[in-house]
Amino acid sequence: MTNETPKPHRFTNASRLGLTLFFIYSIFYGVFMVWSAFAPMSLGEPLFQGVNTAIVYGMMLIVSAFVLALIYTWFSRKEGKS
Amino acid sequence: MIHLPSTLAIVVFCLFVGLTLGLSFYFGRRTRSSAGYFAAHGSVPWWINGVAFAGDYLSAASFLGICGMIAFFGYDGFLYSIGYLAGWVVALFVVAEPLKRLGKYTFADALNARFRSRGLKLVVAISTLVVSLFYLIPQMVGAGVLIRPLLGLPHYAGVLLVGAVVILIVTTAGMVSTTYVQFLKGLLLVLFSTVLSVLILDRGLSTQPNPHQHQFVTIGPFPMEKRNHLAASDLPFPTAQIIPPQGGWIDKPYVRVQLPEGVRTFRIQERNPQQIMLSECQTLEIFPTGRRLVNGIPQGTGEGEGDLFPVGTVKRLPENQSQTGSLGPISFFSTIQESEILLWGEESFTTEGIRTTIYFQKPTSGKEILTPGNLPAFKGIRSESLGDKLNFLSLLLALFCGTASLPHILIRYYTVRDAASARKSTVVGIGTIGFFYILTLIMGLGAMTSGALDVTDSNMAAPLLARSFGEFMFAVISAIAFTTVLGTVSGLIVAASGTVAHDLLKDFLKWNLSDTAQVRAGKITAIGVGAMGIVLGILFQKMNVNFLVGWAFSVAASANLPALVMLLFWKRTTKQGVIASVTVGMLSSLTWILLSADTFKNVYKLPVENAIVPFSQPGIVTIPLSFLVLVVVSWLTPNHRDKIQESV
Numbered sequence: 229m230t231n232e233t234p235k236p237h238r239f240t241n242a243s244r245l246g247l248t249l250f251f252i253y254s255i256f257y258g259v260f261m262v263w264s265a266f267a268p269m270s271l272g273e274p275l276f277q278g279v280n281t282a283i284v285y286g287m288m289l290i291v292s293a294f295v296l297a298l299i300y301t302w303f304s305r306k307e308g309k310s
Numbered sequence: 311m312i313h314l315p316s317t318l319a320i321v322v323f324c325l326f327v328g329l330t331l332g333l334s335f336y337f338g339r340r341t342r343s344s345a346g347y348f349a350a351h352g353s354v355p356w357w358i359n360g361v362a363f364a365g366d367y368l369s370a371a372s373f374l375g376i377c378g379m380i381a382f383f384g385y386d387g388f389l390y391s392i393g394y395l396a397g398w399v400v401a402l403f404v405v406a407e408p409l410k411r412l413g414k415y416t417f418a419d420a421l422n423a424r425f426r427s428r429g430l431k432l433v434v435a436i437s438t439l440v441v442s443l444f445y446l447i448p449q450m451v452g453a454g455v456l457i458r459p460l461l462g463l464p465h466y467a468g469v470l471l472v473g474a475v476v477i478l479i480v481t482t483a484g485m486v487s488t489t490y491v492q493f494l495k496g497l498l499l500v501l502f503s504t505v506l507s508v509l510i511l512d513r514g515l516s517t518q519p520n521p522h523q524h525q526f527v528t529i530g531p532f533p534m535e536k537r538n539h540l541a542a543s544d545l546p547f548p549t550a551q552i553i554p555p556q557g558g559w560i561d562k563p564y565v566r567v568q569l570p571e572g573v574r575t576f577r578i579q580e581r582n583p584q585q586i587m588l589s590e591c592q593t594l595e596i597f598p599t600g601r602r603l604v605n606g607i608p609q610g611t612g613e614g615e616g617d618l619f620p621v622g623t624v625k626r627l628p629e630n631q632s633q634t635g636s637l638g639p640i641s642f643f644s645t646i647q648e649s650e651i652l653l654w655g656e657e658s659f660t661t662e663g664i665r666t667t668i669y670f671q672k673p674t675s676g677k678e679i680l681t682p683g684n685l686p687a688f689k690g691i692r693s694e695s696l697g698d699k700l701n702f703l704s705l706l707l708a709l710f711c712g713t714a715s716l717p718h719i720l721i722r723y724y725t726v727r728d729a730a731s732a733r734k735s736t737v738v739g740i741g742t743i744g745f746f747y748i749l750t751l752i753m754g755l756g757a758m759t760s761g762a763l764d765v766t767d768s769n770m771a772a773p774l775l776a777r778s779f780g781e782f783m784f785a786v787i788s789a790i791a792f793t794t795v796l797g798t799v800s801g802l803i804v805a806a807s808g809t810v811a812h813d814l815l816k817d818f819l820k821w822n823l824s825d826t827a828q829v830r831a832g833k834i835t836a837i838g839v840g841a842m843g844i845v846l847g848i849l850f851q852k853m854n855v856n857f858l859v860g861w862a863f864s865v866a867a868s869a870n871l872p873a874l875v876m877l878l879f880w881k882r883t884t885k886q887g888v889i890a891s892v893t894v895g896m897l898s899s900l901t902w903i904l905l906s907a908d909t910f911k912n913v914y915k916l917p918v919e920n921a922i923v924p925f926s927q928p929g930i931v932t933i934p935l936s937f938l939v940l941v942v943v944s945w946l947t948p949n950h951r952d953k954i955q956e957s958v
Binding site for chain 1: 400407699702
């Protein structure tokens, strides 16, 4: 085996922001997982203009992933350019 | 059902395949070096890479599998859409940037950047190959499923055709041609899914979407005491004879009536404690010789032959309307929520080698369809069973963690110039994929109510939905579905060939390969993996497509993600820790899957009670286990950083 040559960890602002956003989204997704597993029937009740909570929550999970991704890319746009 | 091929479909299909091959040959003349072959020179524009992400990721399972699952079971199919998309958050926020910074061609490069260990390369290369192979099989099976109705060719012909075309794409220009094929496929898939969704909303919902639709009858009510004594005179068929129950029909809740045009089967259903109703079913009998009887007569389109009727209708609309006219997306969902839809259940038995399947009507409220837990595999979440709930959570966890661990997705990060381009392309990818997944709910529910579904095959839901809008839409959607397979399989083969040529031959076996020789090795591997894919695609013909994709996600998440995350965020991680974590993650998730009830039922055909593990999805156990192994082994093995401090 060859020698181990550790590189020092470099936490850029982008990765710090990324981890914060990841944490926020994980909570949002985690609540959905637990809610679906333990009280699925309550997700079937209408929430917005006759559309039920399951669909509204699911759509929000998809849309918010995109919005968070935009925020992340905007605030870290100056980092990692070659 | 028998699906007749159409000339238009064949023309559009040939056009698509010709276009993708033309692109490959065009780029092939310009790709000579290994950097070009394995990573497209790192020069792909970020927006093209973003759409190519979608082309790579949206596999046959995503398109055909999810649409079919929503069409047959409702909201549960959409749970896969949500999980598959949420995984991209892990990919972008946690993995993308460091992966781009540390690696060059393959996923193993990034994991090994700190240690430069041959053992680690070997283990990660094996896990890459295992995951890619599990992902490859369902794609090839999907190609075989599509080719039958599209071109009228047998299953193996579809698998061979995809294999041959993909080998050509990959060997001509490697990652360059693969990227552009995926870009084209991603673009077309999203574009035509949008067109299909607009057509669905414009058509609205109707209780009779197809004027030639067979009207399934319900007879009754009858008093409960008639349950076992129904006579021909009770039924509205004056010349009918009731067939006495024999073989597998004994003690089943069905009445069968012999009519001149075939056998009509009715399911006895309780209406209330005092009354029963009879609802019409469809039957399919398959003999050991391959002969098929549909509703008592030979399956076919000739004289004296018949076929299963297309299904999928709204039974009752709100305020008893017969049709709604065009709807917006919100009113489309809210109308389904308040309607009653005719879903179909099935029951099978085998007597003297004859496999009989009964498809029966299952009117279900829209509210129930749009609530999690309608899919048989998820039914348990509506009960108190903790095992079923854990199984469900485990699947959602594997979907969340799996995306960021799929080698064929991760290598796309090496095709762009820098970390900033990697981030921007992921945003384009998330936008494109997310938009497509939103459309899956409209397309799936559109198929559920289109009156065009094949009750025996949920994978055909999207193409048949398209057919309900005319032959042109059918031709285009089927050809796109086929290109979907081409795009994903190309990505998988590039990932596998990079791993063999770069990680195994050059880094592990220390073969002294020139740049040209590396490309040649990559091409030979591509042919080998492609050929293996063809053989496995034919062998696994009967396997459920989504089932195998689930395996790939679970193994990827358990084997690769813990090592990747800990390497980036825990300084104490050692190479022994990483090797142990990847090995344990891969073996434990594979073992768990092989001992699970799902595999007992679908692969070994054994009773599910004999399954050894308490639930089928491994992620919730094996992902934490892999993390734990990494931490423990890393603590027990010396860290190079400690050694430096001691010597100081």
